[in-house]
Amino acid sequence: QSVLTQPPSASGTPGQRVTISCSGSSSDIGSNTVNWYQQLPGTAPKLLIYNNNQRPSGVPDRFSASKSGTSASLAISGLQSEDEADYYCAAWDDSLSGRVFGGGTKLTVL
Amino acid sequence: QVQLQESGPGLVKPSQTLSLTCTVSGGSISSDTYYWSWIRQPAGKGLEWIGRTSPHGYTNYNPSLESRVTISLDTSKIQFSLKLSSVTAADTAVYYCARNRAFTDDALDIWGQGTVITVSS
Numbered sequence: 001q002s003v004l005t006q007p008p009s010a011s012g013t014p015g016q017r018v019t020i021s022c023s024g025s026s027s028d029i030g031s032n033t034v035n036w037y038q039q040l041p042g043t044a045p046k047l048l049i050y051n052n053n054q055r056p057s058g059v060p061d062r063f064s065a066s067k068s069g070t071s072a073s074l075a076i077s078g079l080q081s082e083d084e085a086d087y088y089c090a091a092w093d094d095s096l097s098g099r100v101f102g103g104g105t106k107l108t109v110l
Numbered sequence: 111q112v113q114l115q116e117s118g119p120g121l122v123k124p125s126q127t128l129s130l131t132c133t134v135s136g137g138s139i140s141s142d143t144y145y146w147s148w149i150r151q152p153a154g155k156g157l158e159w160i161g162r163t164s165p166h167g168y169t170n171y172n173p174s175l176e177s178r179v180t181i182s183l184d185t186s187k188i189q190f191s192l193k194l195s196s197v198t199a200a201d202t203a204v205y206y207c208a209r210n211r212a213f214t215d216d217a218l219d220i221w222g223q224g225t226v227i228t229v230s231s
Contacts (some may be wrong), residue, residue: 002156035217037157044206044221045149045157051215088157092216098172099147099159099216 003028003100004089011108017077020105022089024070028100032092034072036065039086039104048087049074076107084109112137114207114222121228122201128194128229132207132222139188140165145210146190147218148181150203158203162210163190197229 005023012018022034036049047056052067062083065074072091076083089102118130132146139146147162161171163181171179180193194201204226208218 033215035215037218044224045218046221047217047219050211050217050219054215056219090157090159090218096173097170098161101157101159104156 002103003093003096004091004102006087006089006102006105008103009106009108011110012076012079013110014079014081016079017075018079018107019076020074020087020089020107022072022074022102024072024091024100026070027095028070028091028093029067029072030070031094034065034067034089034091036072036074037088037090039088041085045088079109081109083107112209112220114209114220116205116207116222116225118205118225118227120226121230122197123231124198124229125196128192128197128201128227130192130205130207130225130227132190132192134188134190134209138185139183139190140185142166143212145212146181146183147208147210148192149206149208149218150201151206151224152200152203160192160194160205164212199229201227202229203227 037045038048039045049065062078086104088104093100113135122128145162148160163169178195183190204224206224207222209220
């Protein structure tokens with residue numbers, strides 16, 4: 001069981017906006033930055049969002065994220081078929097002295 | 111452009127030690143700006159962080175694996191390695207190496223393509 005809690009699945013139609021939640025605790029999200037990773041089918045994960053809400057160069061501004069207290073969320077607007085992937089949140093956990101991941105959310109574009 | 115590439119045996123027998131290497135090209139692994147990490151993913155499942163090392167050998171490990179894991183750096187070869195002892199079928203997974211930004215956002219910003227490890231007799 002993952003330390004960070006994500007919904008196992010999400011879906012939307014092209015052009016819609018979808019959000020994916022990530023719930024943690026005071027020792028992980030509550031104390032440290034949240035990063036989000038996108039894993040397209042059959043590929044390695046890729047950094048999608050860092051430092052709670054920053055996009056690396058090359059990531060479309062359709063992707064945005066926020067953090068509040070012990071929770072974080074990822075939003076994808078103007079959904080496209082190529083956004084179909086698994087999405088993972090992650091943070092450092094001070095009590096474990098280790099990185100923790102969410103269980104992942106499989107996004108389906110209908 | 112920094113790239114990471116994992117290499118390993120593919121198949122490991124139960125109770126043996128798994129050894130993997132990550133070769134870094136296009137950059138140095140000696141900078142204090144980065145840690146070097148290992149992550150694994152069983153088929154059809156989520157990501158599990160294994161651990162990381164700093165250029166000076168300071169390590170952090172997943173508590174659930176700590177008794178079996180060693181991560182080390184070879185700056186002369188621009189490689190870092192993972193050793194996981196006493197493996198079982200539960201250690202069957204795709205193993206990824208990744209560069210870990212230190213002191214700022216702790217992001218895993220560059221990943222290798224992954225290598226499949228199967229534990230079976």
